[in-house]
Amino acid sequence: MSLTGTPFFLTSLMLLIVAVVLPFALWGRIAGPPLVRGLARLLMLLFAQVTAITVVFVLVNNANSLYDTWGDLLGTDSHVEAARDLGPDGMGGRQVAHEPKQIQRFRPADDPKVGADVRMTDLQGKISGVRGEVYVWLPPQYNDPAYRNKKFPVVELLPGYPGSAKSWLGSLHAAQQLMPLMQSGTVKPAILVAPRTNLLPGVDTGCVNLPGKVNADSWLTVDVRKMIIDNFRAGDKPDSWALAGYSAGAHCAAKLALAHPDRYRAAVAMSGYNDPALERDSLAGKDPKLRIESNPLHILKTANAAGKPPRTALYVSGAARDGYQSGLALRQYAQLPTTVNVQLIPANAGGHTTAVWEQQVPQIFRWLGTQLRA
Structure with a gap:
């Protein structure tokens, strides 16, 4: 059951x-x-x-999309089949342009709560060695004959930890909120992609690559990205791609966007943090080297010191002591072309909950529309 x-x-x-x-x-x-x-x-x-x-528990889990399967809850499922050393670029010496297309079969989503228009597929990551489900929602314009020759920007949606791949589409009702806004032109159309991020039993990967453990970075930024480009009319340039996350997913979104300006133009981080050790189950937080290297602030400072500030736009929101200070720290060290927009969420808005993040969906996608292009 x-x-x-x-x-x-x-x-x-x-x-x-x-x-x-x-x-x-x-x-x-x-x-x-x-x-x-x-x-x-x-x-x-x-x-x-x-x-x-x-x-x-069932009510809370269904409302917040914390655990998808019994294996996630009991810590018995691993979605990592291999975790070889892929090097600093996360490619293991391979080039995406030289890889064959990975055409996937999609089926209706297995949970009606995410909406009738959401499709899913089981992806076998050729580079990362990760396997997992990926949910996809197409904007209303995608099947409009007037847009048949148009490519669309893409936003990868990342949940917190623990968190289900379908949390944005289920608990945050992103597709239901954005459908009318995209139809009216209030929000620019974009493809929403929600990949599995809970890859190891009882561990938050922190979206890092750690040889012998997991290649979560490459799963999200290489395999999932390539699969979407191979199967949909999605833009393949950095200006067409963004990440959005809340809580642990916010940390991942900021980290991945700053680390890979050649893959992403923008990122939204709601109620996140810079130091991965703030998540007690973080794989990155427990590794002294990774704790430093996967800190978005460290990534930004290192790029600045090398004279290569990333061409990345960040939208950081959070309450005091729940993401706001992390955003201010990033904004302090941002050098053009890096930009950081920081929004303070009132303390009485609802705390560290999906209800707070759900309310921000229209605003963050209006902002993303100013950053992305097909």
Whole structure:
């Protein structure tokens, strides 16, 4: 039974009802010695507590898209088949232009909550050695005959940790919000791509490449990117690509965009952080070298020192002590052509929650429309 499906929720709810009714029906009817009666009553109470906790967990998980599968929840699934050393460019000596096209089969998304127009595919990363699902939403103009010769910009959507690939399309309702705005011209059309980021059991990869462990950077910036270009009318230049993330995904979005200005023009980071060690389960945060190298602020300072500030536009939003200061630090060291737009979220807006990030979707995509072009 699927962890996020309606059948599991209904089953949990039914068990909770049974657990609540059972003590009222049987409490005084239990026969046997006092020890047996006491043990039976204790088990009924424990059963009621467990079912109540289960229902709350299912509601929270479905609302925030934390865990997609039982394997994600129990920490039994790995989506890494190989993690060889790919070098500083994350390509392992290969050139994307020389790689054969990877044509994928797409099917309707496996969760109706993300919307009827969302499709998904299972991608086998040829460079990264990662396998995982990728969700894709096409803007309303994509199938309009007037746009048949037009390529579209692309935004990769990254969740927090733990987080599901479908969180932006499900919990944040990005497609539902953007559909009318793109139809009216308020927001420029773009392809939305939501790849799996939960790749290792019980670990936030920090979107880094670590030989022998995972090549999460190459999965997102090489394999997923190439697959979209191979299968859709997507722009293949950096000016056509952006990343957007919240929480741990915000850290990834800023890091990847600054590290790969040859692949991305812009990034949105909502309620993120610069130091990966602020996420206690971060793979990068536990490695002293990676902790420094994957810090967006360090990446920016190093590029500036080399006389090559990245041509990257960042939109950073967050409350005080929840992403805002990280954005100010990046803005302080930004040198043209790097730009950093920092937005303060009020402390009473709702905290570190999907409700806060959902409200920002229209604004961040209006901003992305000023940065991206096909």
